[in-house]
Structure formats: structure tokens, C-alpha cells
Amino acid sequence: MTESEVAPASSAAGQAPESYESAEHQSAAPPRFDRHAEAILSVTDLKKYFPVKSSGLVRRTIGHVQAVDGVSFEVRKGSALGLVGESGCGKSTTGRLITRLYDPTAGSMMFQGKDLATLSHKAMTPMRKEVQMIFQDPYSSLNPRHTVGTIVGTPLRVHNVVPDKQVLGRVRELLEVVGLNPEHYNRYPNEFSGGQRQRIGIARALALQPKLLVADEPVSALDVSIQAQVVNLLRDVQQEFNIAFLFIAHDLAVVRHFCPEIAVMYLGKIVEIGDRESVYDHAHHPYTQALLSASPDVKQAAIGGRRERIRLEGDVPSPINPPSGCRFRTRCWLAQDICAKQEPPLLQIGKSHKVACHFASELNQTPPRPVTTGLLGVDDQGNHDAGSTPTTLSTNPGYDDEWYDLKSKSFVKA
Amino acid sequence: MALTPLEMAAPDVTQLPDQEKEAEIAGRSPLQIALARLRSDKIAMVCSAIVLIFVLIAIFAPLIAKLFGVEVRAGDPSSDTDIFNFPVIGPPDHGFTWKAPLGLAPNTGDDNLAEWLYGARTSLGIATVSTAVSTLIGITIGLVAGFSRGWLDRVISFIIDTFLALPLLLIALALAPIITLRFADQPTTLKYAQVIALTSVLIFFGWMQLARLIRGEVLSLREREFVQAARVMGVPTRLILFKELLPNMMAPIIVSISLGLPFFVTAEAGFSYLGIGIVGVPSWGQTVNKAVEYFDTYPLYLYAPVVGIFLLVVALNLLGDAIRDAFDPKTRR
Numbered sequence: 052m053t054e055s056e057v058a059p060a061s062s063a064a065g066q067a068p069e070s071y072e073s074a075e076h077q078s079a080a081p082p083r084f085d086r087h088a089e090a091i092l093s094v095t096d097l098k099k100y101f102p103v104k105s106s107g108l109v110r111r112t113i114g115h116v117q118a119v120d121g122v123s124f125e126v127r128k129g130s131a132l133g134l135v136g137e138s139g140c141g142k143s144t145t146g147r148l149i150t151r152l153y154d155p156t157a158g159s160m161m162f163q164g165k166d167l168a169t170l171s172h173k174a175m176t177p178m179r180k181e182v183q184m185i186f187q188d189p190y191s192s193l194n195p196r197h198t199v200g201t202i203v204g205t206p207l208r209v210h211n212v213v214p215d216k217q218v219l220g221r222v223r224e225l226l227e228v229v230g231l232n233p234e235h236y237n238r239y240p241n242e243f244s245g246g247q248r249q250r251i252g253i254a255r256a257l258a259l260q261p262k263l264l265v266a267d268e269p270v271s272a273l274d275v276s277i278q279a280q281v282v283n284l285l286r287d288v289q290q291e292f293n294i295a296f297l298f299i300a301h302d303l304a305v306v307r308h309f310c311p312e313i314a315v316m317y318l319g320k321i322v323e324i325g326d327r328e329s330v331y332d333h334a335h336h337p338y339t340q341a342l343l344s345a346s347p348d349v350k351q352a353a354i355g356g357r358r359e360r361i362r363l364e365g366d367v368p369s370p371i372n373p374p375s376g377c378r379f380r381t382r383c384w385l386a387q388d389i390c391a392k393q394e395p396p397l398l399q400i401g402k403s404h405k406v407a408c409h410f411a412s413e414l415n416q417t418p419p420r421p422v423t424t425g426l427l428g429v430d431d432q433g434n435h436d437a438g439s440t441p442t443t444l445s446t447n448p449g450y451d452d453e454w455y456d457l458k459s460k461s462f463v464k465a
Numbered sequence: 466m467a468l469t470p471l472e473m474a475a476p477d478v479t480q481l482p483d484q485e486k487e488a489e490i491a492g493r494s495p496l497q498i499a500l501a502r503l504r505s506d507k508i509a510m511v512c513s514a515i516v517l518i519f520v521l522i523a524i525f526a527p528l529i530a531k532l533f534g535v536e537v538r539a540g541d542p543s544s545d546t547d548i549f550n551f552p553v554i555g556p557p558d559h560g561f562t563w564k565a566p567l568g569l570a571p572n573t574g575d576d577n578l579a580e581w582l583y584g585a586r587t588s589l590g591i592a593t594v595s596t597a598v599s600t601l602i603g604i605t606i607g608l609v610a611g612f613s614r615g616w617l618d619r620v621i622s623f624i625i626d627t628f629l630a631l632p633l634l635l636i637a638l639a640l641a642p643i644i645t646l647r648f649a650d651q652p653t654t655l656k657y658a659q660v661i662a663l664t665s666v667l668i669f670f671g672w673m674q675l676a677r678l679i680r681g682e683v684l685s686l687r688e689r690e691f692v693q694a695a696r697v698m699g700v701p702t703r704l705i706l707f708k709e710l711l712p713n714m715m716a717p718i719i720v721s722i723s724l725g726l727p728f729f730v731t732a733e734a735g736f737s738y739l740g741i742g743i744v745g746v747p748s749w750g751q752t753v754n755k756a757v758e759y760f761d762t763y764p765l766y767l768y769a770p771v772v773g774i775f776l777l778v779v780a781l782n783l784l785g786d787a788i789r790d791a792f793d794p795k796t797r798r
């Protein structure tokens with residue numbers, strides 16, 4: 052991307068004294084997406100259903116919150132995957148499943164040859180060194196009764212990373228890495244600002260030198276001016292320690308400068324995933340297009356001239372009782388019969404681009420007929436078509452070398 | 466080269482306040498803030514002084530008794546009391562004497578001061594042990610209940626509710642004769658059995674409030690992100706409970722202790738007064754029980770233990786209130 056494209060971004064994001072692309076980062080090439088890079092985390096069909104219990108003495112399960120309902124993605128070594136979606140769509144739950152704060156209902160999470168989904172809590176302990184988390188709320192993520200030294204030193208002590216005597220020295224180093232005064236180790240969190248606290252949280256997450264960091268909206272609780280600093284810090288540590296990120300955010304602006312790959316979630320499912328250019332410049336899902344139009348940061352001219360802001364009607368439906376077929380259909384302006392009857396598969400439509408929509412297309416280029424009928428063996432209304440048989444679709448969490456070309460409606464090879 | 470004093474002093478003056486500020490900002494934990502507030506509370510300071518005096522009396526009871534030349538349980542009814550069973554020296558019939566500053570007890574001729582000093586010891590001893598043990602039980606059960614959502618939590622909550630519904634007085638009434646009968650032939654064992662039984666009953670009924678309080682605190686704290694962070698780091702559950710959660714519950718625990726102490730002092734005196742507490746060991750409640758019928762003729766006999774109980778309980782209660790205020794951020798003064 053060029054300088055001129057970045058400039059309006061920072062002005063739109065507010066009076067940020069330091070943009071996401073500060074001077075020192077412009078020399079470094081923006082992170083590129085390499086679909087052949089080795090995946091460090093490979094998530095397949097991950098599900099988390101929270102039981103809904105009746106009240107009263109005998110507490111029966113009367114339903115399930117389908118917080119995460121079959122998501123698949125890969126996070127590549129030293130790269131970053133951005134996970135974006137509205138509130139309540141299951142982003143945090145996905146992050147907490149990967150760090151095993153929740154036990155998954157189904158699915159697998161392969162990390163360095165081990166399936167994090169089925170490890171017992173005891174077997175998970177050594178893996179915790181490799182997978183760490185940064186939390187959203189800097190005011191609740193640090194124990195108010197512990198000093199900074201204790202907070203950052205706890206992971207070192209628990210995992211016996213360094214002998215007890217060296218913990219303090221290591222803590223000071225870590226504080227220095229995240230740009231804090233190392234002599235402040237004996238202070239309490241309430242003496243720090245939100246941005247500084249978030250830096251303490253980052254230092255704590257870095258203490259174990261993880262390979263994968265789940266960052267759950269690490270900057271959304273911060274001032275816009277501070278957000279850029281913290282994002283830049285994250286990028287620095289990513290490059291310095293070669294850490295892979297799962298970066299959760301609720302809008303596309305923040306992840307844009309951080310993640311070479313973006314996944315968009317809606318009601319527990321990934322609706323679109325792809326490299327940055329595909330998602331930002333060639334979004335094929337109506338929900339992504341709506342998010343993009345609401346994001347002030349994203350350049351306006353990219354998708355066919357000036358874009359109107361798309362206003363989504365209504366609220367996100369309840370994940371206890373999600374809509375049949377496509378979950379987005381209650382708010383989608385393109386919805387037709389087939390959308391209620393058939394669930395659109397997450398279909399690879401480009402080298403590194405997948406989308407789940409019967410009418411997948413760039414904005415204002417909606418095809419007259421659903422693009423998925425041939426694959427699902429249904430007619431245009433979504434009813435089963437006796438004449439055609441459904442195609443078995445790939446379940447690869449990464450990208451295949453063969454994909455479905457929307458124009459020719461056939462599979463093409465790279 | 467000669468420096469004028471002014472030149473030398475200058476850097477110091479600018480440096481000092483800075484350093485002081487640093488030192489003050491560093492180590493001000495919420496606990497320290499509360500203590501600082503407590504220190505500036507005059508009532509709290511007077512009350513802690515009173516409590517401290519009682520604690521010293523309790524600890525050094527034998528020493529003080531020796532100082533006054535009095536002994537506990539040393540009365541001899543035949544030589545120390547007259548034909549009306551009233552003491553032959555000191556009040557009420559004779560003047561003040563250093564031999565028995567608070568007089569002797571009617572009937573037995575035991576020295577009142579010695580009984581009073583040792584009574585303070587019994588009272589504070591039982592109250593302290595009961596508070597300590599019931600606090601420990603309350604914390605442990607509350608932590609376990611709060612952190613183990615599901616059936617274990619529901620079982621523990623049910624037990625807490627059941628215990629809260631049990632009538633303390635009735636149980637104590639029922640227990641007293643059983644203990645007395647069981648150890649009737651062994652007077653020395655009976656003495657200790659009574660103390661242990663009373664302490665146990667008090668503990669038995671003293672832990673539920675705190676357990677409930679702690680459980681509620683855990684329920685709200687466990688959703689905080691720092692607990693999640695500890696779990697992501699792989700901190701064992703035991704350490705999460707005691708190192709991450711417990712320090713955040715110091716305020717309710719300290720408040721509970723400061724309110725529990727006066728309750729137990731009152732309860733011990735009350736039970737002993739009713740005759741279902743302890744008999745073999747000196748106790749204020751027991752003295753009150755014996756002294757009530759002599760109030761018309763020998764008021765000092767009753768006043769001594771009553772003043773002791775009154776002062777101690779009022780001081781402890783006021784101190785407890787002050788501590789609660791000091792820990793409550795909403796009552797900034």
C-alpha cells in the first residue's frame with residue numbers, strides 16, 4: 052500500500068498523533084500473506100454450545116447458545132489472522148476455546164502436532180507456554196492486589212522458566228520491551244493509565260515467549276490515540292519474537308494494518324475469510340460489505356466508485372435459535388428463498404479467499420441466479436433437484452490449490 | 466573550592482520532595498490505604514487502645530495476679546466467709562483492702578480480681594480461637610463453593626442455609642448436660658471439655674455468614690479477566706484461589722473478623738451466664754450469673770465483670786465499624 056492511501060486513514064480514525072503506520076514502520080514492508088506458509092494453528096469445525104438451563108431445583112437443559120458453530124481457519128507461523136464481527140458473534144468464545152478457557156463442544160485445534168481440543172487440563176499445562184492471551188479490558192485483566200512485578204513474574208514462576216532469583220531481572224527486561232519503566236515493578240496497577248496497563252498485560256503474555264498470541268480486542272478499550280501506539284507495540288513484538296497472532300476486533304479498521312489475513316464472523320460462523328486484498332478490495336459477502344462501508348478507515352474508491360454507507364436493519368438474531376439456512380438472511384438485502392432453505396457452504400472462490408453466500412459477488416454486481424446451486428444439487432429456490440448430485444466440498448481449514456471460479460461456475464486450478 | 470551553604474543545599478531541596486513522592490506512590494496497596502484511614506480515625510485509635518489493654522491483661526493475667534498478690538480459685542469458705550457466707554475482708558461489709566482489691570466472692574471466698582483477670586483471658590481466648598477457626602472454615606468453604614460451580618456449589622449452599630436455620634441456643638442447651646454427664650466423674654477433663662465444647666459450638670455456628678460472603682465475592686471475581694489470565698498462564702486452581710482471589714477479599718474478611726470478635730465475647734458470656742457455658746474455668750459470664758442475686762447487698766461483685774464485658778464489646782464493635790468504613794471506598798471522609 053502507498054503512503055497516500057494511509058494518510059486519510061489516520062485522519063479518519065480520529066486525532067491520532069501516531070497513525071497505525073508510523074514513520075518507523077514504513078521502512079519495513081507491510082506484512083504479506085503467503086498461503087503456503089506453514090500453519091501453526093489449524094482449527095477445523097470448532098463448535099461451542101453453551102447449555103441454557105431452566106431455573107428451579109432440577110436444572111434441565113432447555114436449549115443451547117450456539118456461540119461458535121463450526122469455524123475452520125489456520126493461523127500461519129509469525130503471521131496474523133484478524134477475526135472480525137459484531138458484538139456477540141462468538142469471537143471471544145473462539146479465542147477462549149483456543150486458550151482452553153472453555154472446553155470445545157466439537158472440532159479440532161491442531162497446534163504443533165497436538166489437538167488442543169482434546170488435551171486434558173493437565174496435558175494442556177505445558178502447551179500454555181506456547182499459547183498466550185491478551186485481554187480486552189486493561190482495568191480488569193490485572194489483579195489490583197498484585198504489584199506489576201508479581202503480575203509479570205507469575206507465568207515465569209508457575210512454569211519455572213527461570214530460577215527464582217532471576218525472575219525480577221527478567222520482569223524488568225520485559226517491562227522495558229513493552230516500553231515501561233523497568234523500575235516500576237513494585238507499583239500497583241491502579242497507578243497506571245489504560246495504555247500502560249495494556250502494556251503490562253502484553254509483558255505478561257510475552258513472559259513465556261509464546262508462539263501464538265490470542266489478542267481479544269486488545270485496543271478497543273483504549274483511547275484512539277493510544278490504540279495506535281499499542282498496535283505498533285504489538286507489531287514490534289510480533290516481528291522481534293516471530294509470534295503468530297489471532298487478532299480479534301469488532302471493526303475492520305484496526306486489523307487492517309496488522310493482519311495479512313482476515314476472517315469475518317457472523318453468529319458463530321465464518322462468512323468470509325481471505326488475504327487482506329481479497330477481503331478489503333473484493334469483499335464478496337454482503338455482511339463484509341456492510342462492515343466495510345461502516346468502517347471510516349477503509350478507502351472509499353476501491354469498490355466501484357463512491358460507496359453508500361450500508362445500514363444493516365435490525366439486531367443480530369439470538370444464537371439460541373439462529374435463522375435457518377443462511378444466518379445473515381434476516382438482515383440481508385439480497386436474501387431469497389434459497390437463503391432460508393440451504394445453508395451456504397464456505398466456498399473457496401480465489402487463491403486465498405473463501406466466502407459463504409449463495410449470491411457471492413462484489414458489491415452491486417449481484418448475479419441473477421444463486422452461484423451455489425450446481426454444487427449443492429438444488430434449484431434456484433433451494434429445493435432439491437433430482438437431476439443433479441451435490442458435490443463434495445473440501446473441508447481444508449487452509450486454502451486448496453483448486454477453487455470454484457464464480458464466473459465460469461467451475462473448479463479451476465492455480 | 467568553597468561552596469556556600471546555599472549552593473550545596475539547593476539540589477537537595479529540589480530532590481527531596483520528588484523522592485518522597487516516588488516512595489509514596491510506590492507501595493500504596495488498597496490495604497495500606499485503609500490502614501492509613503484507620504490511623505486518622507480517633508475513635509478507632511481509642512478503641513484499639515482499649516482492646517490492646519484487654520489483650521495484655523488476658524496474656525499477662527497470671528503475672529498481674531501475682532503483682533496484686535491474689536490467686537484464682539484460692540478461696541476457703543470456712544476461713545474466708547462469715548456465717549452469712551459473706552467475705553470476712555474487703556467489701557461489702559469491710560473497707561477496701563489491698564489483699565483483695567475487688568473483694569472476695571460470697572460463699573466460696575474466691576478472689577474477685579483474680580477471677581476477673583482470668584475471666585478476661587477465657588473470654589478473649591475463646592473469642593479469638595472461635596473467630597480464627599470459623600474464619601478459616603468460612604473462607605475455605607466459601608472459596609470452594611464459589612469456584613466449583615455446579616452440584617458441589619449447590620450442596621454447600623444448601624448446607625450453609627441449613628446451618629443458618631439451626632437454633633444456636635437450643636443446640637447449646639442440649640449439648641451442655643450431655644457434656645457434663647459424660648465427664649461428670651473427671652472434674653479436670655470436664656473443665657476442658659466444657660471449654661472445647663463451647664468453642665466448638667461457637668465455631669459451628671460462626672462460619673456461615675463469612676462463607677456466604679466469600680462465595681458471592683468469588684462468583685463476581687472469577688469472571689474478571691485477571692482470573693482468566695491466571696488460568697491461561699496455567700496457574701493451578703489452588704493458587705488462583707489463594708493467591709489471586711483471596712487478596713481481593715481482605716476487606717470483607719477483616720470486617721467479618723472485627724464483627725465476629727465482639728459477637729463471640731458476648732456469646733461466651735451469655736452462655737456462661739445461662740449456665741450452659743463453662744463452669745470449671747473463671748469466666749465473666751459465670752461471675753455475672755453468681756453475682757446477680759447479691760446485687761442489692763454486694764453490687765461491686767456484679768459491676769466488675771459487667772464493666773469488663775461492656776468495655777470490651779463496645780470497643781470491639783466501634784473498632785469493627787471503623788474498620789468497615791476504612792475499607793469501604795464509598796465512605797471517603
Ligand SMILES: Nc1ncnc2c1ncn2[C@@H]1O[C@H](COP(=O)(O)OP(=O)(O)OP(=O)(O)O)[C@@H](O)[C@H]1O
Binds near residue numbers: 101137145301
Ligand atoms: N459462558 C457463557 N455462557 C453462555 N453463553 C455465553 C457464554 N459466553 C458467551 N456466551 C454467548 O455466546 C455468544 C458469543 O459471545 P462472545 O463473547 O464470543 O461474543 P463476541 O463476539 O466476543 O462479542 P463482543 O464483541 O461483545 O466481545 C453471545 O451470544 C453470548 O451471549
Ligand code: SF4
Binds near residue numbers: 337377383395410
Ligand atoms: S446467502 Fe443469501 S442471505 Fe446469506 S448473505 Fe448470501 S444473499 Fe444474503
Ligand SMILES: [Mg+2]
Binds near residue numbers: 142143144267
Ligand atoms: Mg468479546
